[in-house]
């Protein structure tokens with residue numbers, strides 16, 4: 001099976017400017033699109049990953065923790081991780097309400113980074129869940145990091161790692177924007193090098209973002225040996241049905 005990996009941006013399913021605030025309507029719409037695609041057979045194996053939005057980013061920002069800055073304070077780690085599990089529970093419930101057999105996978109308990117920052121995240125449990133017909137739902141999290149305590153692991157990094165290890169057939173990242181935008185605000189159809197969009201690329205509009213917004217997303221996806229789509233919330237259904245909405249990012253093989 002070559003599963004489809006779909007990331008729901010934290011900025012889509014939460015109000016990123018207000019701490020621990022869900023965007024229930026946006027999450028319902030995303031869950032509807034996923035349930036419809038499962039029901040009509042457009043996707044067989046699906047892995048969902050969601051970002052932090054105002055749950056993870058708010059607590060990480062308060063604690064001064066990012067993908068590179070760590071902490072050895074267990075209370076800070078649990079504040080960030082606990083908020084992500086709360087958001088994960090919301091995502092699971094909305095999927096369950098629609099009959100999607102979603103199961104949680106918490107990265108803190110499943111992986112680590114070495115002193116060079118390289119991520120080791122085994123995905124055997126995800127593959128077995130897929131084989132048994134479940135929809136694994138992973139999320140951005142904190143992760144033990146050699147020499148730094150814990151650091152933040154972004155949902156985007158989980159997407160690229162899982163895509164490689166599971167030989168994903170399709171990879172899609174849903175954010176608040178309809179794709180990667182150029183300096184005129186138009187969607188760039190295809191990016192094959194960072195220079196294609198560098199002039200327009202920035203971080204997230206949200207003050208509390210600790211993982212680098214669109215610029216970090218594009219860098220991450222260029223490292224992936226398979227094409228990935230970046231699109232907005234209205235295009236989740238189209239992506240799951242096999243279209244390539246928004247921006248296609250093609251890195252080297």
Ligand SMILES: Nc1ncnc2c1ncn2[C@@H]1O[C@H](COP(=O)(O)OP(=O)(O)OP(=O)(O)O)[C@@H](O)[C@H]1O
Pocket residue numbers: 008009010011012050051052053054057155174175176177179180181182200201202203204205206209211212213214215217
């Ligand atoms: N050139 C660009 N094109 C599109 N978005 C851009 C660009 N430059 C900066 N951005 C910002 O990047 C944001 C997307 O990154 P962000 O990290 O917020 O995404 P997300 O994955 O949806 O959320 P989260 O990180 O919480 O999961 C957009 O909402 C926009 O504010």
Ligand SMILES: C=C(C)CCOP(=O)(O)O
Pocket residue numbers: 010050051052053056057060080084139140141142152153154155156210211
């Ligand atoms: C802030 C935390 C804990 C996760 C961040 O994941 P992202 O929103 O995908 O960048």
